[in-house]
Amino acid sequence: MNAIPVIPTVAAVTAITIYVPRDSTAIALGANQVADAIVAEAQERGIPVKLIRNGSRGMFWLEPLVEVATAEGRIGYGPVELEDIGALFDADFLNGGAHALALGLVDQIPYLKNQERLTFARVGITDPVSLDDYLAHEGYAGLQRALSMSPEAVVQEVFDSGLRGRGGAAFPTGIKWKTVANAQAGQKYIVCNADEGDSGTFSDRMVMEDDPFVLIEGMTIAALAVGATQGYIYVRSEYPHAIVALNEAIAVANARSYLGKDICGSGKTFYLEVRKGAGAYVCGEETALLESLEGKRGMVRAKPPLPALEGLFGKPTVINNVISLASVPIILARGGAFYKNYGIGRSYGTLPMQLAGNIKFGGLVEKAFGVTLRELLFDFGGGTASGRVIRAVQVGGPLGPYLPESLFDTKIDYESFSAVGGTVGHGGIVVFDDTVDMAKQARYAMEFCVAESCGKCTPCRIGSTRGVEVIDKIVARANDGEDQPRQVTLLRDLCDTMINGSLCAMGNMTPLPVLSALNNFPEDFGIEAVQEVAEH
Amino acid sequence: METKAQVAAIIAELKPMPGAMLPILHAIQDAVGYVPSDIVPLIADELNLSRAEVHGVISYYHHFRQHAPGKHVVQICRAEACQARGSVALEAHAKQTLGCDYHGTTTDKQFSLEAVYCLGQCASGPNIMIGDDLYARVSNDKFNRLLQTKRGV
Numbered sequence: 001m002n003a004i005p006v007i008p009t010v011a012a013v014t015a016i017t018i019y020v021p022r023d024s025t026a027i028a029l030g031a032n033q034v035a036d037a038i039v040a041e042a043q044e045r046g047i048p049v050k051l052i053r054n055g056s057r058g059m060f061w062l063e064p065l066v067e068v069a070t071a072e073g074r075i076g077y078g079p080v081e082l083e084d085i086g087a088l089f090d091a092d093f094l095n096g097g098a099h100a101l102a103l104g105l106v107d108q109i110p111y112l113k114n115q116e117r118l119t120f121a122r123v124g125i126t127d128p129v130s131l132d133d134y135l136a137h138e139g140y141a142g143l144q145r146a147l148s149m150s151p152e153a154v155v156q157e158v159f160d161s162g163l164r165g166r167g168g169a170a171f172p173t174g175i176k177w178k179t180v181a182n183a184q185a186g187q188k189y190i191v192c193n194a195d196e197g198d199s200g201t202f203s204d205r206m207v208m209e210d211d212p213f214v215l216i217e218g219m220t221i222a223a224l225a226v227g228a229t230q231g232y233i234y235v236r237s238e239y240p241h242a243i244v245a246l247n248e249a250i251a252v253a254n255a256r257s258y259l260g261k262d263i264c265g266s267g268k269t270f271y272l273e274v275r276k277g278a279g280a281y282v283c284g285e286e287t288a289l290l291e292s293l294e295g296k297r298g299m300v301r302a303k304p305p306l307p308a309l310e311g312l313f314g315k316p317t318v319i320n321n322v323i324s325l326a327s328v329p330i331i332l333a334r335g336g337a338f339y340k341n342y343g344i345g346r347s348y349g350t351l352p353m354q355l356a357g358n359i360k361f362g363g364l365v366e367k368a369f370g371v372t373l374r375e376l377l378f379d380f381g382g383g384t385a386s387g388r389v390i391r392a393v394q395v396g397g398p399l400g401p402y403l404p405e406s407l408f409d410t411k412i413d414y415e416s417f418s419a420v421g422g423t424v425g426h427g428g429i430v431v432f433d434d435t436v437d438m439a440k441q442a443r444y445a446m447e448f449c450v451a452e453s454c455g456k457c458t459p460c461r462i463g464s465t466r467g468v469e470v471i472d473k474i475v476a477r478a479n480d481g482e483d484q485p486r487q488v489t490l491l492r493d494l495c496d497t498m499i500n501g502s503l504c505a506m507g508n509m510t511p512l513p514v515l516s517a518l519n520n521f522p523e524d525f526g527i528e529a530v531q532e533v534a535e536h
Numbered sequence: 537m538e539t540k541a542q543v544a545a546i547i548a549e550l551k552p553m554p555g556a557m558l559p560i561l562h563a564i565q566d567a568v569g570y571v572p573s574d575i576v577p578l579i580a581d582e583l584n585l586s587r588a589e590v591h592g593v594i595s596y597y598h599h600f601r602q603h604a605p606g607k608h609v610v611q612i613c614r615a616e617a618c619q620a621r622g623s624v625a626l627e628a629h630a631k632q633t634l635g636c637d638y639h640g641t642t643t644d645k646q647f648s649l650e651a652v653y654c655l656g657q658c659a660s661g662p663n664i665m666i667g668d669d670l671y672a673r674v675s676n677d678k679f680n681r682l683l684q685t686k687r688g689v
Contacts, residue, residue: 001667001668001669001670002668002669002670024656024657024670025656025657025659025660025672027670028657028660028663028670028671028672029660029672029673060657060659060660061659061660063660196656197653197654198654199615199616199617199618199653199654199658200615200616200617200658201654201656201658202656202657202658202659204656205656237562237599238652238654238655238656238665239656240668241670275555275558275559276558276559276562277558277599278558278561278562278597278598278599278600279597279598279599279652280596280597280598281653292558293555293558294554294555295555295556295557295558295583295593296557296589296593297592297593297596297597298596298597313554313555354658354659355659356617356620356658356659356661357616357617357619357620357621357658357659357661358620358621359659362658362659362660363659385621394616398615398616398653428617428658430616430617430620430658431620432620433620436620441616441619444616444619448653451653452653
């Protein structure tokens with residue numbers, strides 16, 4: 001893997017601190033080479049520097065973003081390429097000198113300044129695997145408070161925060177924890193669902209790579225709250241950098257008694273282990289994930305029994321998404337009421353949203369629920385990267401519907417989205433410009449389901465294959481029109497069967513992108529809007 | 537045979553883990569490059585499972601390979617965020633340049649081509665992974681340069 005090189009830093013009192021991210025997007029854009037070159041250039045010029053591999057601020061169009069600590073604060077330069085480094089030194093960037101890539105104080109960049117970062121408070125600022133850095137930035141304040149409380153009070157605090165699962169289903173986290181806490185069993189588990197497979201989402205990845213301790217702390221608090229002693233983080237194999245960062249952080253937490261058999265001298269035990277997935281999208285579904293952790297094919301289980309009562313190895317199990325668990329430390333540190341003050345309606349707190357696809361300023365935006373899609377797309381995202389108009393936006397991963405411009409004023413919260421047939425899901429927002437062919441996107445949604453269905457239930461397994469065929473027929477007959485209305489009816493029937501007959505979200509949500517494409521962009525299928533209106 | 541001894545050692549070490557199957561398969565693939573079919577009986581015996589169950593797991597997951605791949609595995613992201621940034625054209629270019637389709641290997645055994653569904657770099661696509669190395673904003677030219685570099689190594 002593009003391993004983070006160990007860079008000798010010249011130790012001196014006057015050393016200037018430089019930050020170059022170790023986040024995998026930054027690395028994929030050359031951050032390791034930039035870091036190496038900065039140190040080499042500094043050595044050549046005899047300037048003592050201290051290099052810190054921080055996380056990413058989540059402004060990916062600026063990566064690799066190099067920051068320099070100055071008396072005024074951290075000054076940014078980006079995106080930095082290898083050939084810029086000599087000129088940056090010449091411009092005295094180590095003292096905040098002017099240069100074409102200079103961005104001023106990073107905290108003051110509007111994209112960042114206009115966010116409400118609670119879960120992501122430390123991301124991009126700290127060294128992800130430095131426990132001391134974590135402690136210096138409010139880290140483990142939540143655990144310390146939890147250790148002073150009864151387990152019931154910890155569960156109540158999470159319940160009071162209004163936190164709902166950030167993985168997609170939006171089930172109240174406090175209720176899930178209460179069920180596990182009340183279950184009687186010799187062994188209970190905490191499982192983190194880190195199989196973030198939705199296209200357009202990377203907030204889990206950023207937490208794991210850029211602030212892994214916050215996830216470890218959240219899981220430890222969950223363990224104390226429900227009486228679990230063993231935890232697993234199930235990370236997808238597509239995230240090798242996240243696995244490395246988590247293992248580094250877990251080793252440090254173990255060594256300093258924040259994990260293990262006597263957490264912070266409390267006598268409480270919690271062991272934590274990373275398990276690697278194997279490239280099956282459906283393992284993001286909680287029961288399929290548990291099957292996979294048990295060493296089997298990751299096929300969906302029928303519910304009940306709920307995993308809270310009969311989960312991993314048949315024992316009561318808290319299974320939460322990365323962002324849900326990473327939101328827990330600040331809830332404990334500052335109180336449930338503090339968290340609940342953010343958001344609107346019944347969507348409390350903040351959501352780390354991800355601007356992806358054809359977007360000018362792609363990256364992570366953590367805001368309280370209630371921000372509109374339009375604000376995210378234009379105020380933060382700056383429109384498309386291609387400079388063309390935005391035609392469709394898919395929110396909530398490959399199972400989310402394609403939204404047309406007329407819905408851009410929808411507020412991002414669970415109820416508003418559900419009212420327009422949308423899903424907030426994981427907060428991933430994928431933007432397409434007007435060159436997109438929505439019939440092809442609909443076909444892809446079915447094709448993806450063919451590739452990723454676990455095969456347990458017929459509507460999903462067979463329905464997706466038939467779905468690809470029917471869409472092909474609709475498009476092929478766009479010009480002669482003979483059989484087309486019948487095929488469109490068939491597609492709607494098929495989607496209805498998948499929605500109502502599938503065991504899990506894979507089968508019963510795949511029709512969302514398909515039907516939304518058909519309803520909102522009928523011209524791409526070669527059909528007229530009137531036709532579908534007449535049928536409904 | 538060397539591989540069998542290596543695999544036996546891996547199984548012996550990881551067997552005590554709860555749910556040991558996936559960790560064992562990962563370790564074998566990391567060491568050997570794929571999961572050879574002739575070790576299925578060995579895993580089945582050690583984990584007290586049927587051969588069908590072990591084969592069922594190996595064939596279920598996209599990550600596990602049953603045949604030796606080329607020297608470098610090239611994975612191209614096919615997910616929507618990369619599609620919105622031009623991955624469909626990159627896929628076509630890659631298939632043409634390498635002269636093979638997905639799940640194929642170049643005739644010189646240097647590269648195997650695989651599809652992947654999201655590498656988590658969705659704001660900077662199209663994205664690819666070669667081995668464990670990630671690359672973002674990959675144009676056709678950048679793709680060609682990367683192949684040349686990997687060939688040279």
